[in-house]
Amino acid sequence: MGVMRVLHVAPEAYPLAKVGGLADVVGALPKALKPLGVEAHILLPWHGGLEARRVGEVAFPFFGREERAPLGERVAGRVRFLLLGVEGFGRERIYGYPDDAERYLRFALAAKEVARGYDLVHAHDWTAALLALYAPTVYTIHNLAHQGLVDPGLFFSWTGLPWSLFHMEALEFHGQVNLMKGGIVFARRVTTVSPSYAEEIQTPEFGMGLDGVLRRHAGKLRGILNGLDTEVFDPGKDPHLPAPYTREDPSGKALAKEAFRERTGLRPPVLAYIGRLDSQKGLDLLLKALPRLLEMGFRLYVQGVGDEGLQEALRRAQEENPEGVRFLPAYDEAMARLAYAGAEAVLVPSRFEPCGLVQMIASRYGTPPVARAVGGLKDTVEDGRTGVLFETYHPEGLLYGVLRLFRLGAEEMGLRAMEKDFSWEGPARAYREVYREALG
Template sequence: MHVVHLAAEALPYVKVGGLADVLGSLPRALAAEGVRATVVLPRYRAIARALEPLGEVRYRFAGAERTARVWGDEAGGVQYRFLEVDPDWDAPYAPPEAERYLRFNLAVVAWLEGQAHDLVHAHDWHAAYAVRRAARPAVFTIHNLAFQGVLEPEAFARLTGEAPDAELLEGGRVNLMKGAILAARWVTTVSPRYAREIQTPEFGIGLEEVLRSVAPRLRGVLNGLDMDAWNPATDPHLPQRYDADHLERKRRNRVALLAVLRLDPGLPAVGAVTRLTWQKGFDLVLEVLPRILDLGVNFVLLGTGEAELERGFAEMARRYPRRVAFRAAFDEVRAHRIYGGADYFLMPSRYEPCGLAQMIAMRYGTPPIARATGGLADTVEDGVTGVLFEEASGEGVLAGVRRMLELEAEPLARAGMTRDFSWGPRAREYVRLYEEALR
């Protein structure tokens, strides 16, 4: 079976969010199950890796014939192809976003016509239009329903040469994700609970009725974790490596982390590595952070995002220099050291399609304190590997931290480290979906 994946980002070439982790790991896991995988991405200027020129493909866009240069590479036994539709396209999600990804989709459809393949697997709205136009059956995965690819009908018709029909229109505008949901043989999300949540008004973001209409072919498949890349026994970024049988070594990582950050060495640390957005719920943490500190913990936060939240946490770090550490940056080394050095890991998301951070935290013996939503509820076992709280509020966060401090942390840490979050079982579930789609 040959499956072609279409996406906006993938490791090891370009990464903005968790989608890149999935497209870096899932195709390799599928290859281990005997599925040939090719991943197709836009050719961004930010891709520094040397690529092999493979020719050109012609396609029609905005009423004119266009040419896209095709580049190739291989990583981890997986073929990668890059279509250069705009030489000035620096990185994923740069404006004009809808126009650029429509152009990419049209080039992909033209390129697919010359390729021997069995099935298309498109990821999020950036690859949604190809689901409608591809000649082969398609699986469409919703990684985050909040971003749907919406544009005006006049612009869509001008760019694609297609008059939008009822399957594309939602509220008078073209909705590319809706079109893919209705056209795909299977629609998947990245956790079973999120597949149920998005069929409700609270989480459906206007598409709940559409999703309920395809419920018999809607499936939640939990994302996996690269267990080799995230392994405290071999992690080169940790001052002290450890495993579930040597958790006492983990404490040395906390000592080192707190020493570097100049925080109180006598108190446990609540850590977080995140994007500072409304979805992630850290405005709720900011509301009650002084009261969290009153419970007798340090707080360590690494992440960037909304300017107001960055300013708020920077002010907290100034106000409590021995208790709060905040860095507004992406720092891979510090991220690993927070996972390995914190005592607890905080994830107060308002919604979370899957989430990888809680899996990493459990892998590192750092029990999560998480809101019971989406993939967090599917992976964190309340009172066994971490703590779940229900209410998306400052009081909910505070109650979650308080409850964690009442529990004995070491049994939770050991239990979390024994859980298998690897891609193998998830890849086998996708293989079954592919087989059903082809039938």
């Protein structure tokens, strides 16, 4: 077989646009596929502020009329990015607007035209799921919590698709169109980002209403653990750290701890949370456990943006405990790296976690995670060896996990965690296999 050409379609990809882990994955996978004979490009919406060279224009039907969108091109991190300037983008944020469904449907309808030049589409999450109805597609579920629900009247007039698709075994979901469901039903293969999550989402507890659909399509569902871009996340040459360090010579880590302490004003031992502020992530547990953690002498560093209520609660926690809590309500790559390197432990108390990159990044930087035993966290943290897992979704569970980590030796576990192989090599091979199945 010659070179396989794959078009990744996603809302975000590192380094051009990032809100969370989805961007890391989409940005890294194409690089890992290249040596395996897969030429992968990334198609994103042309978000505000993104600079690119205009290389053409794409015509596509929307709401019964032909629309046109500029197509941009840019190479970043050795990957070819294509940008589609459909109406509704060019704004500051990637999501979170009332017309997100309409914007991303436009994007998908234009993307299907770009996809004609490729053997296969690899569509990521609900915003790209519609591609599965038009092109040979591998569909990846990064998070079942965001499904993309659309009013059927609007959906069928915008897309021009036939109403015959509005039934339980296709797009219909409790009276609405569910794009995620469409991706699952119509893609040739469906993957999700860890083996454990692939099992969990087939149960009512984690299936978010789609477990039945996923069970019916289980034959084409695969769980492939995410990798880490080991070039991007490398304490051995991270420009954001005061000094490089490695497993063999971890002495630079002490300087990172000192710099982190200076920047935050927090005395060790510091527990860090880095990530989106979302009910998925278990910040309610963390807030409930906080008084006891502070009593025991721990300090807390939280960095993230998202839910207003959580932001407010964290701001209050900082006000009430100026010595013990530091909250940075910002997306800040440099500060995140310093925290991964400089904290004594990283907390990932998620309610559910498809894969989770935070615990992998922390491990690579020699900082042990305390994580809940769900999804990809279970598949990446070796309990009692490279970090600690706790079962019960309760503040006591988290407290017990933190205490266990420090009793068993946080520092040693951190060093052991650095040895773990989170590279993309294995996962990229697994994706190539799935691509072959999809085309076979």
